[in-house]
Amino acid sequence: MQHHRIKYETLYFIQERMLHMYVLPGMHRLPPLPYPYDALEPVIGEETLRIHHDRHHKSYVDGLNRAELYLAEARKTNDIEYIKYWENELAFNGSGHILHSIYWTVMAPLGRGGQPGPRTVYHVNQYFGSLEAMKNQFILAAVNVEASGWCILTWQPSWGRLEILQAEKHQNLTEWSGIPVLVCDVWEHAYYLDYQNRRADYVNSWWQLINWNEVERRLIDAMNGRVSLVMEQAVF
Ligand code: MN
Secondary structure (H helix, E strand, C coil), X not given: CHHHXXXXXXXXXXXXXXXXXXXXXXXCCCCCCCCCCCCCCCCCCHHHHHHHHHHHHHHHHHHHHHHHHHHHHHHHHCCCCCHHHHHHHHHHHHHHHHHHHHHHHCCCCCCCCCCCCHHHHHHHHHHHCCHHHHHHHHHHHHHCCCCCEEEEEEEECCCCEEEEEEEECCCCCCCCCCCCCCCCCCCHHHCHHHXXXXXXXXXXXXXXXXXXXXXXXXXXXXXXXXXXXXXXXXXX
């Protein structure tokens, strides 16, 4: 058994390193801007872009690295006293890093952005009806984000289509672009009749219910950008 596990681990390690899929904890780097600081003038000024990229984005990268390294250490010492704080730090900085990285790449100097590609046009038309309709909803949603946040045209792998979503602030305890592979409902409706307010009892017991075959399949699907809403095959 041990022998096989080492073989699989070695294989996955090599595959994922080759695909650049694995970032070691604390090793996130600020990606360089793909154009000079003044390239988006006059729409976005040089000073705005410099401060936004060099200071704001960098602080997300630093904060994400700090949180990951703290948690890696805490997992070893089993001393995760401020779990809520550090999970929030992960989400806040992780989402900040991911969304800013995407933001830089989806902008180009005036007149250099080209036209919507065939796949974009197909999916925009399919769901929104037209590019004009998508644009109107996107701008309205962006303008109406409550306080700070983002407007996001997102691919929903569960439904095979695009959607426009607002992200308030930007974390609310998620890292955008993440795909769920194992979820536990901790709303009271999931356990109150059985455990009343004893959520820890519920979660500890719930752990025994996990279908690890399904988790494995979901991980492989997620690595290919797919999220299924049904079980591949029921085995009970
Ligand atoms: Mn920003």
